[in-house]
Amino acid sequence: MNKKIMEHGHEILASKNYDSMKDFIQHGSISVHEHCLRVAEMSLKINEKLKKINIRLNERAIVRGALLHDYFLYDWHDKTARHKLHGFYHPGVALSNAEKEFGLTDRERDIISKHMFPLTITKIPRYREAWVVSAADKWCSVVETVRMRKKRYNEDGQELKPGA
Numbered sequence: 001m002n003k004k005i006m007e008h009g010h011e012i013l014a015s016k017n018y019d020s021m022k023d024f025i026q027h028g029s030i031s032v033h034e035h036c037l038r039v040a041e042m043s044l045k046i047n048e049k050l051k052k053i054n055i056r057l058n059e060r061a062i063v064r065g066a067l068l069h070d071y072f073l074y075d076w077h078d079k080t081a082r083h084k085l086h087g088f089y090h091p092g093v094a095l096s097n098a099e100k101e102f103g104l105t106d107r108e109r110d111i112i113s114k115h116m117f118p119l120t121i122t123k124i125p126r127y128r129e130a131w132v133v134s135a136a137d138k139w140c141s142v143v144e145t146v147r148m149r150k151k152r153y154n155e156d157g158q159e160l161k162p163g164a
């Protein structure tokens, strides 16, 4: 695991509740836990690029915010009424879960609650760290979804039978 993720995120990663995200699937075979780690890694990569053009951001907030951005702790594939609107509501649920367990800064709160912008059109990120994590999340979600579809469909777009 990336050293910076361990350095800034060890408190979060040591939490039992956080570990339970391994049981929830995000896309395909990727758990929410793994997705959050990927988003943290991608956010750090973007941060490194920004450093090269002299844009300095709060690295700790980026790591902690990315790790907690999807801390909603339920299976969003479960098609109950609430989960149908998962895209709109999960940032608020993640924030409330994270607040209960971890002391958050304003930047970290902004990252978690605004990461779905522009879907949540009224929640425009205030801090640059939130833009970075939101972009990393979108990129990782595209890669995870494309990988999942690649496995399920052949080149002609025909659905593969299980085990094919």
Ligand SMILES: [Fe+2]
Pocket: 069, 070, 090, 091, 115, 116
């Ligand atoms: Fe999310």
Ligand SMILES: [Fe+2]
Pocket: 035, 039, 069, 070, 137
């Ligand atoms: Fe996400």
